[in-house]
Amino acid sequence: MTPEFYSLREIGRKLNIPPSSVVYYKDRFERFIPHAGGGGRKRYPAQAVPIFKEIRTMFDKNWSAEQIEESLARQFHAALNDIAHDSPEGGANQAGPDFVADLTGMLDKMSGLLENQTAFRAEIDTLRQEVSVLKQEKKELEARHTATIINLEAQLADLKNERSNILEHILQRLDMDPNELASPPAEFLALPLVIKNENQEYLGVAGKTRHFSLCEFVDIIRENGAGLSSLEMAWSQAGEGWTLRITATKDGHDISHSHELEVAPTLTPSGNRVVQLTRLVIDGNTVPDPFLLVLFRKIKDGFDD
Numbered sequence: 001m002t003p004e005f006y007s008l009r010e011i012g013r014k015l016n017i018p019p020s021s022v023v024y025y026k027d028r029f030e031r032f033i034p035h036a037g038g039g040g041r042k043r044y045p046a047q048a049v050p051i052f053k054e055i056r057t058m059f060d061k062n063w064s065a066e067q068i069e070e071s072l073a074r075q076f077h078a079a080l081n082d083i084a085h086d087s088p089e090g091g092a093n094q095a096g097p098d099f100v101a102d103l104t105g106m107l108d109k110m111s112g113l114l115e116n117q118t119a120f121r122a123e124i125d126t127l128r129q130e131v132s133v134l135k136q137e138k139k140e141l142e143a144r145h146t147a148t149i150i151n152l153e154a155q156l157a158d159l160k161n162e163r164s165n166i167l168e169h170i171l172q173r174l175d176m177d178p179n180e181l182a183s184p185p186a187e188f189l190a191l192p193l194v195i196k197n198e199n200q201e202y203l204g205v206a207g208k209t210r211h212f213s214l215c216e217f218v219d220i221i222r223e224n225g226a227g228l229s230s231l232e233m234a235w236s237q238a239g240e241g242w243t244l245r246i247t248a249t250k251d252g253h254d255i256s257h258s259h260e261l262e263v264a265p266t267l268t269p270s271g272n273r274v275v276q277l278t279r280l281v282i283d284g285n286t287v288p289d290p291f292l293l294v295l296f297r298k299i300k301d302g303f304d305d
Helices: 008-015 019-028 048-060 065-086 091-095 097-174 214-227 289-302
Strands: 193-196 202-204 230-238 241-249 256-267 273-282
Touching: 008 019, 008 048, 019 048, 048 065, 065 097, 193 214, 193 289, 202 273, 202 289, 214 230
Parallel strands: 193 273
Antiparallel strands: 193 202, 230 241, 241 256, 256 273
């Protein structure tokens, strides 16, 4: 039985598709549509009709041309097999050599498309792996960034607290008398501390290799004030001498005690530079010289080089 062939116009009428659309489908997807003849006398076998119908259906679903090509590529071999099975023996020869050549060309194109599709899929898999690696790197960077921000925020909080403490200290110092902001030089504080007895002799505290200094005496005052709720010490200069004012308050007591320590640089008859404790005042009462001598003896008992 001779195969049945149709023109594009006849296919349009069978499928109720406008002729212009049928022509567009033929031009756009020509390699997927079997035909016979050449030039303007091409004819299309009955097996081409469902292909046009499928193209129309996919366009109605708003598929892109690329998606339609992929779908036709998957279905094309089955369509060709249907053509071969439905055609009588010798049908290909009856359709003419042009039809066979066209089918062979379309098979070659389909083979190339399938090879490209395999390459594209491999490339897509590679890109997916790269994206996965980039996502992991992004996650790690975000974690490090978050840790850095937390660390910086903690450092910033510490700096703010330190700045607040420094500012408070500065404001307290600004409220003090200018003379109280001074402090004896380190060389002065390092000199041996002595008292003068009734015989006008200079008495100090000496260890095995060094003498008891003014600085160490001030340190003893600070250590004894560790159990107090408040201990304030301020130096003021009077001529070459210095006065250390001490204000102490005990825990649980509102009463504060004020003491003054007056010292002056002195040169002993033997030519040694020392600091003389000239006066010690406790709560407004001057300590007699004999008590100063007792104080130095107690210091000597605990002073060990």
